[in-house]
Amino acid sequence: MAAPDRRRGKGQDDIVDWFTVSYRSIFIAILVVILAGGAAGYYFWTRDAPAAAAVEPPPATVTTARFTTLEGNVKVKTVGTFEWVNADRSMVLRKSDLVRTGAGAAAEITFFDGTTLHVRPDSLITIEESSEDPRTKQRRVAAHISSGEVQFNAPRSTAAGAEREFSTPTLRTTTGEAAAGGVSVQESGESNVKLYTGTATVATKTGDSVKLAANTQLKVDAAGKAEPVHALPPVPALLAPQHQTEITYQDPARATTLLVWKPVPGATAYHVMLDYNAYFNRPLVDRTGITDPSVEVRGLDVGKYYWRVAAVDKDNAEGSFSDFARFTVSRPQGGGRGTGDPPPIIIDSIEVRQNILQVRGRTEPGATLTVNGQRVDVASDGAFNEFIQLPAEKPGRQLVVFRSVGINGGVAEVKRPVMVGE
Numbered sequence: 294m295a296a297p298d299r300r301r302g303k304g305q306d307d308i309v310d311w312f313t314v315s316y317r318s319i320f321i322a323i324l325v326v327i328l329a330g331g332a333a334g335y336y337f338w339t340r341d342a343p344a345a346a347a348v349e350p351p352p353a354t355v356t357t358a359r360f361t362t363l364e365g366n367v368k369v370k371t372v373g374t375f376e377w378v379n380a381d382r383s384m385v386l387r388k389s390d391l392v393r394t395g396a397g398a399a400a401e402i403t404f405f406d407g408t409t410l411h412v413r414p415d416s417l418i419t420i421e422e423s424s425e426d427p428r429t430k431q432r433r434v435a436a437h438i439s440s441g442e443v444q445f446n447a448p449r450s451t452a453a454g455a456e457r458e459f460s461t462p463t464l465r466t467t468t469g470e471a472a473a474g475g476v477s478v479q480e481s482g483e484s485n486v487k488l489y490t491g492t493a494t495v496a497t498k499t500g501d502s503v504k505l506a507a508n509t510q511l512k513v514d515a516a517g518k519a520e521p522v523h524a525l526p527p528v529p530a531l532l533a534p535q536h537q538t539e540i541t542y543q544d545p546a547r548a549t550t551l552l553v554w555k556p557v558p559g560a561t562a563y564h565v566m567l568d569y570n571a572y573f574n575r576p577l578v579d580r581t582g583i584t585d586p587s588v589e590v591r592g593l594d595v596g597k598y599y600w601r602v603a604a605v606d607k608d609n610a611e612g613s614f615s616d617f618a619r620f621t622v623s624r625p626q627g628g629g630r631g632t633g634d635p636p637p638i639i640i641d642s643i644e645v646r647q648n649i650l651q652v653r654g655r656t657e658p659g660a661t662l663t664v665n666g667q668r669v670d671v672a673s674d675g676a677f678n679e680f681i682q683l684p685a686e687k688p689g690r691q692l693v694v695f696r697s698v699g700i701n702g703g704v705a706e707v708k709r710p711v712m713v714g715e
Contacts, residue, residue, distance in 0.1 A: 366394070399412060399572055413441055472491025488509055528614070539620070548592070639656070640707065
């Protein structure tokens, strides 16, 4: 048997080992290059590719606030402008708009959610918010009182939620549902919050948080320090003249009208106001410090009048005013009436704010006009402009009846439906 050729076997083994190692190395090198290229491509692609747009929440829906009543000199400075312009009922008030009332002037502002602000004379306020979150449907209304006084009414909301805030330089008041009250800023820098109905939380500049219940008051000094919560005296009940009363005097200029109300327990004085309209912006009578539950008013001319009373306690804290009562002063009329054509009844506008109805229109000069049985004064040209108090305990649709009796005895009647809020 021939011996194996060892020289050739060794050389072939070396060649096979070399090729095996070389192919393996080449394969690994190619794989590394491919992987490196893929990694580099992914890096540069991800670096240069546009980033996915961030999903932002939808913006809050901006809603409106409008003037529902303007009395006297009321100015507005809209955001982004430097000029004060005369307020107009067609204006839409938005965030950061300023509203200013002059002496004897007033304005009522109604927000989209039904919240109303009655801005008293010599006041400056800022509309801070009037919006609704499109996702949660939560509504937010806010106003800042820099000076003067604002009376607010925040009715119960039918939406998912509502937040009403009324702030001053030293406090921020957040009301609960169905709250009513007032916020004022004195010249000294002191702020005063009065809550007549509902609940509220007051956060002061110094970091205090105070909860208010109905018929309470909180004073905060110019530094932001809160005084103890004070209970307000109850609301007086008006006795005479009662609402819708007509008083006849032979000579009104020499007659005396006695205003009488029921005494309030704990009251040491009373504040009485009498005016030609239900907003008491330019009162004919504005008397404080009255200790008796009555006051005499002399020389009222023929016309309609509104009056109200607030009680004051021993700490000089004034409670909420009563609802107004309207009475009419007239002279006696003689002579009979015949029959004739019905007088015209032209209704120019009907406006309802809560349960207060304001009607404007015209009828026959000299006619006798009533609205829901209440006597309405008619001017010499037949025009009328009247405030009527509707039953608040019956929210929803109510019927308003206008009835006019002409100078020749003709009778006309017009009925209009209105919606009364809660």
